[in-house]
Amino acid sequence: MSTSVNDMLRTYPADLGSVDQQAMARCIEACLACAQACTACADTCLSEGMVGELAKCIRTDMDCADIRNAPAAVLSRHTGYDADITRAVLKACAPVCKACGDECAAHADVHEHCRVCAEACRRCEQACNDLLAGPG
Amino acid sequence: MSTSVNDMLRTYPADLGSVDQQAMARCIEACLACAQACTACADTCLSEGMVGELAKCIRTDMDCADIRNAPAAVLSRHTGYDADITRAVLKACAPVCKACGDECAAHADVHEHCRVCAEACRRCEQACNDLLAGPG
Amino acid sequence: MSTSVNDMLRTYPADLGSVDQQAMARCIEACLACAQACTACADTCLSEGMVGELAKCIRTDMDCADIRNAPAAVLSRHTGYDADITRAVLKACAPVCKACGDECAAHADVHEHCRVCAEACRRCEQACNDLLAGPG
Amino acid sequence: MSTSVNDMLRTYPADLGSVDQQAMARCIEACLACAQACTACADTCLSEGMVGELAKCIRTDMDCADIRNAPAAVLSRHTGYDADITRAVLKACAPVCKACGDECAAHADVHEHCRVCAEACRRCEQACNDLLAGPG
Numbered sequence: 001m002s003t004s005v006n007d008m009l010r011t012y013p014a015d016l017g018s019v020d021q022q023a024m025a026r027c028i029e030a031c032l033a034c035a036q037a038c039t040a041c042a043d044t045c046l047s048e049g050m051v052g053e054l055a056k057c058i059r060t061d062m063d064c065a066d067i068r069n070a071p072a073a074v075l076s077r078h079t080g081y082d083a084d085i086t087r088a089v090l091k092a093c094a095p096v097c098k099a100c101g102d103e104c105a106a107h108a109d110v111h112e113h114c115r116v117c118a119e120a121c122r123r124c125e126q127a128c129n130d131l132l133a134g135p136g
Numbered sequence: 137m138s139t140s141v142n143d144m145l146r147t148y149p150a151d152l153g154s155v156d157q158q159a160m161a162r163c164i165e166a167c168l169a170c171a172q173a174c175t176a177c178a179d180t181c182l183s184e185g186m187v188g189e190l191a192k193c194i195r196t197d198m199d200c201a202d203i204r205n206a207p208a209a210v211l212s213r214h215t216g217y218d219a220d221i222t223r224a225v226l227k228a229c230a231p232v233c234k235a236c237g238d239e240c241a242a243h244a245d246v247h248e249h250c251r252v253c254a255e256a257c258r259r260c261e262q263a264c265n266d267l268l269a270g271p272g
Numbered sequence: 273m274s275t276s277v278n279d280m281l282r283t284y285p286a287d288l289g290s291v292d293q294q295a296m297a298r299c300i301e302a303c304l305a306c307a308q309a310c311t312a313c314a315d316t317c318l319s320e321g322m323v324g325e326l327a328k329c330i331r332t333d334m335d336c337a338d339i340r341n342a343p344a345a346v347l348s349r350h351t352g353y354d355a356d357i358t359r360a361v362l363k364a365c366a367p368v369c370k371a372c373g374d375e376c377a378a379h380a381d382v383h384e385h386c387r388v389c390a391e392a393c394r395r396c397e398q399a400c401n402d403l404l405a406g407p408g
Numbered sequence: 409m410s411t412s413v414n415d416m417l418r419t420y421p422a423d424l425g426s427v428d429q430q431a432m433a434r435c436i437e438a439c440l441a442c443a444q445a446c447t448a449c450a451d452t453c454l455s456e457g458m459v460g461e462l463a464k465c466i467r468t469d470m471d472c473a474d475i476r477n478a479p480a481a482v483l484s485r486h487t488g489y490d491a492d493i494t495r496a497v498l499k500a501c502a503p504v505c506k507a508c509g510d511e512c513a514a515h516a517d518v519h520e521h522c523r524v525c526a527e528a529c530r531r532c533e534q535a536c537n538d539l540l541a542g543p544g
Contacts, residue, residue, distance in 0.1 A: 212311040
């Protein structure tokens with residue numbers, strides 16, 4: 001997938017401060033990819049024969065998809081930067097990714113889409129935690 | 137505004153546990169109202185003559201609107217309930233509401249839309265904190 | 273539910289043109305209420321015993337919830353108004369509401385949450401069509 | 409950017425019918441990339457000196473970002489497929505992309521972020537139209 005994340009960071013007219021731009025770009029892209037994977041996984045679970053057993057997985061997928069748009073958007077903004085907002089959003093995102101990744105991982109042996117989704121959640125959780133651990 | 141929040145809670149086929157349903161319903165509605173107010177306030181700031189002075193307000197409004205959909209959706213789900221997800225989302229929501237409410241309050245004397253938006257943010261922050269303080 | 277929709281319209285600093293403000297406010301609120309009802313209905317379907325029979329209903333609910341935020345946001349903005357954008361969004365919204373309302377109505381005798389959701393979809397479809405039929 | 413779009417399509421347990429899966433995957437990714445570009449462009453416009461001249465661009469960017477999540481989600485679902493919903497969402501998406509691409513293109517000589525964003529909008533508009541022109 002070709003995004004404009006780095007081009008947009010490059011063309012921002014003001015100083016972006018001490019933030020790790022590569023970590024930020026990775027986190028934005030990981031959030032977008034995770035939201036899509038969770039949306040698709042919830043739908044694919046719905047098409048499985050044993051959908052009742054996957055109810056919690058579907059629900060967690062939907063929560064994870066719904067929260068994912070917030071960090072992708074907040075991290076795409078640099079005007080009037082407020083570190084408290086960024087940290088609050090990332091600190092919510094990481095545990096939701098973890099909960100969804102754990103739930104999907106529990107079904108990964110039986111359902112390949114859950115394995116793929118768990119990987120997307122793990123990458124997103126890692127990217128959020130990397131950004132939280134960095135400067136800025 | 138007439139919503140179906142309470143009718144939906146009433147028709148849920150399983151036990152909702154110890155959660156305070158009225159506090160939950162108030163929080164869902166406060167999130168929806170706050171998202172709309174922030175979206176409208178960002179746009180209204182854009183139409184003011186001194187839009188440059190309102191850049192931080194517009195940005196904070198947009199962040200607040202973007203995160204508001206997550207708790208409204210997460211709190212509307214009861215299947216496979218995970219208290220960690222609910223708490224993570226509410227704990228992100230409250231400080232973003234506070235930051236946006238503070239920013240809007242700083243312009244409330246000059247711009248009435250900022251005063252209206254600050255009030256919507258305060259109500260949403262309070263509703264999130266009430267729910268965090270309760271059982272469940 | 274108490275929203276700031278009308279207060280925000282009232283405090284907009286420029287002329288809003290020939291648009292029917294009451295129809296616009298009703299449509300914004302109907303979209304917010306419909307999104308919440310569809311999110312809750314999808315989740316409630318997941319908790320029913322015969323979730324397999326409700327797979328299409330869950331899916332349509334999720335689509336309807338996902339598109340509902342666009343008109344609520346677009347109609348909340350008046351700066352740089354572009355009638356083509358407003359019409360495009362409303363013309364997408366109405367048939368999705370109709371499809372979701374029809375699907376929920378087909379389960380309304382058995383599942384009361386589907387009846388409640390169908391009503392929210394019908395109100396939103398009507399509000400979108402009212403706005404499309406008006407001036408502006 | 410690495411997404412799971414194709415892996416998710418590959419692991420779907422039922423027949424996907426006559427739809428062009430590569431065109432669908434391209435459209436999902438183009439919508440995600442366009443939403444991010446528009447969010448970043450709106451914010452970058454806010455940091456420019458002449459933000460008043462960019463008010464319409466900011467507004468159109470926000471509309472475009474808000475509608476972009478709907479097709480990305482709807483196209484990620486295959487259970488209970490309803491061609492009317494898919495077509496309604498794509499038919500709304502294409503003209504909003506066109507309006508935003510045109511507005512950004514008008515500032516592309518002066519603001520490089522508008523040029524980058526216009527390209528993301530054009531790719532997304534094309535991907536939506538390709539899918540509308542295809543089977544399914």
